Amino acid sequence: MPLYPRLHTQLTEQEMIDGFGGYDHRLRIADGAWFDTENLSSDLAPMLSVRRPRGNTHLRAGALLEKDALAYVSEDGTLYYNFLPTAVTGLSAAPKQIVGMGAYLVIFPDKVYFNTADQSDWGSLEAHFAPQSASYELCRFDGTALRADYIQPLEPDGPQNAQYWIDTSGERNVLRQWSEAQGDWVAVETAYVRIGFETRGIVPKLFSAGDGVSVSGSSLGEVNGEKLLAAVGGGEGESDWVIVTALPAHLPDEPDTVLRIDRSTPEPDFVCECRNRLWGCRYGLGEDGRPVNEIFCCALGDFKNWRQFRGLATDSWVGSVGSDGQWTGAVNYLGSPTFFKENRIHRVGVSPEGAHTISETVCRGVQKGSEKSLRVVNETLYYKSRSDVCAYQGGFPVGVSAALGAPSYHGAVAGEARGKYYLSMLDEDETPSLFVYDIAKGLWLREDALRVTDFARVDDELYAIAGGELITLFGSLPVAGSTREETVPWQAVSGLLCYRWPENKRVSRYNIRLSLAQGAAMEVYVQYDSDGVWRSAGGVTAAKAMTDACLFPVRPHRCDHLQLKLEGLGEVRIFSIARILEVGSDYR
Template identity: 40%
Template structure:
């Protein structure tokens, strides 16, 4: 008897081995994951969690506050009034101390920032500095000396301690110089061959007494009593030499003054943002300056000297100041490709040139840094990233490019950015008031969302990215696990895009097969939701007692489409997803 031949059900298999990152837009399958937590692109094209983070052993109590951390060769931070240098932030306990502490009388406010310049750390808004090679070398950028009984007289530029006798008759006593007041004008003379000769090149000595907080080359502002000085002194000058209780400035005067009220001051202009570029500190200010005048200015310190911002002698080492005529307050600033860049919300200003007389400002009208997002500016993989009003932009020195499409349409603010290798980290607050820490891989062009960490400051130091949190102010944490590594495994999850359950022509999704590579102690759970409604249905959890690969079959019910939710604890890689479809009846 002949039996009829039955056709074997036709099957079709589609395998996916490339898994995308976070994508808030409507995506299909594994092109992007609409909901993710603690995932990373490190194992791309596989889907994998981030590494465990670490905690720096600061020895601070729970009630203490870390006000700022720095970028440089070593981890530095501010705690209360103290500045702390951590020479070994990877230290995990059990050994000798690795921190050096100096009390600088700092305010320790949340807006404190540390800017590194050479071996010095400069702390703002306190305007204090400290040398990391010798922490006894510390002080204030601003300095002031006041006297109500100052003496002002001519003096040779290089001899601030010269003995000068002021009289109408030639002195009998031995002295270096004689200020002859017998005529209508005072003349400085020196003895030569028994005769008093006029000194042709002289400066002006201002004797104020006591210790002098200035150095040779400092640019100072001068305020003097008009009644006694009668306009003898300029409003500002560069100190030529410093003596015992006195300074000498270039210039000449024809009358001397005694018991005059004089104030000498060295001040840094008021700046909103400060950074280092080309061995200078650069800053910008939109608003009122120290004198109450409305300004929109860019400033630079003298070359190699962060203390001096008012030295203008026509030299290549001079400080620099420029008023920007275009509208818009400064919202960000950074050094990029060796040039200072300043941002408004609608423009990028770039300073070209090697020294002040060659400096020129070129402006580009384009999306700039959003207000209150100045800390979002960071360079990763050679590209400068920042948060604009629209979202995240990438700037390579030409035109900025929008790279934030995958973050969706939610409106973010209060962005803080940092960089580790080719990855750009940015913590932002969403419209619902919750923070999210996103990571953009500049080489793979993938976004991932890690968690709800609200970062206050980032600092990249020797291949590690450190950060402080807004709601956990006593802790400095590391992205890569330096210091005391977290003991708890990372918990993670990802929700796939819609996977079609019906392929048309009576074809339906009959089976899903996941390929998982799990480390020892890791576990992975799988849940499914059909047709975008109802509760998640847990399909099972698999674990690994030892490092191994796991093949997990999933048998979905018939539906129009489904979403998968993959969750886990510990390190595991989703390496492959195979979707098997079959032809069935019309019923």
């Protein structure tokens, strides 16, 4: 019987990866994840696609805020609103915090406000007045003069009805009025002093009734100190005046020449708006040089008044905090002013009666220098802590950035748009990276090395300041002269892929199924055994837009492990990557 040669059939298996898991910078990652990415998007996930081209307004800007329109501060210190210059100019070059309160923009540390609904309404939060001359007289609440009939420590004899007596027998003077009906001296709850000036129309432009001010330099000790202005008056036909609460026993014969009235605003480390108030925090030395560690707010609806204490629920408020360490951020979260240190979260319980309280949670807070990472996306607050990126919903924060791997990041600046969290950070070598976290899909992607210093979303466009220029991440062209990227370079690097598998299986090839737009191109590179050399495995360029997907094969060499790198230019959609395994026989 003749002998025939034995033929061994090569058995094959196919494993399909048709869902891509985004960026994962850990040493061992799942199939479908990418160790590094550049300019890819999760918009079409589970397909792999390229991000939108960005726009560039070529405008120079230093700080942003989103309202009905975009507000930004230009490099020359001018405030722009809806891309038009406003009357607010000469702002400092210091880093800005711009806060919206109603129709107003409030800018720190310059302490300037601007009304977006009435652009003629703008000015300083603070007011300072040092007149050349100031005279005094006792008065009633309405400003009419009041004459004291008696000024003495002992009760007067034989008073007439409605006469006034300044009782100087105690530590503080008391104003009393004789009541014929009661046959007794009745204490007048509040006594007032009217301070008159030689100016006309200046004081009403600086101050308003109810302002909390500091008065200094008066020869009357009772007038100096923290005061509430009971009334303010003056104009073209009348000399200026203010009324404060005080009861001096004797008035000076000559006008004062060194009186000073100040309405000041604190220097907040961080500030936010919540429930029609501005809330701030301060750690370090206060205005009087004493150490402070406190949270404070302005009067209800009045960002000019931070020292208005009348015993009302609408007053300003200050609360001391016992936890140590500098403040690292502030945000309005779910209607509560929320303040951060690196290892604490303090939330203010806002009371309608004005009895606000401060709670404390010992947990991961905001990393120092990453205060701009605080963003609310789909009702969840995200921020950069010292160790990771956290999601916070009012309890304890939860880390969501394990996929970013081992590198340590700092200087985080974040924006939010279309359900995504955009995060620009610096690594240990000060190299920037722009990451994007798709909240709904739970995917991270690294876009590129764009260093952003501020974000602001207006409608569905996300604005950013990068390199001092105002850009749009979704490609809109809001002003004349704006340009858009023509093509976007992209890249995806796989994790370590094993070449040999159990039961003598090995990879014979990878089949990449993709579609390219007209003029787009893709190149494939392979690195073997972590030798640091990327070897070309071919490429494809689309002369015209592909109506059907094409299959691009990659045949790797024999090795222990390998990595794939896909890079290209222009719009691409990668549907799947199939791994073809050859199964060895008993004879091998």
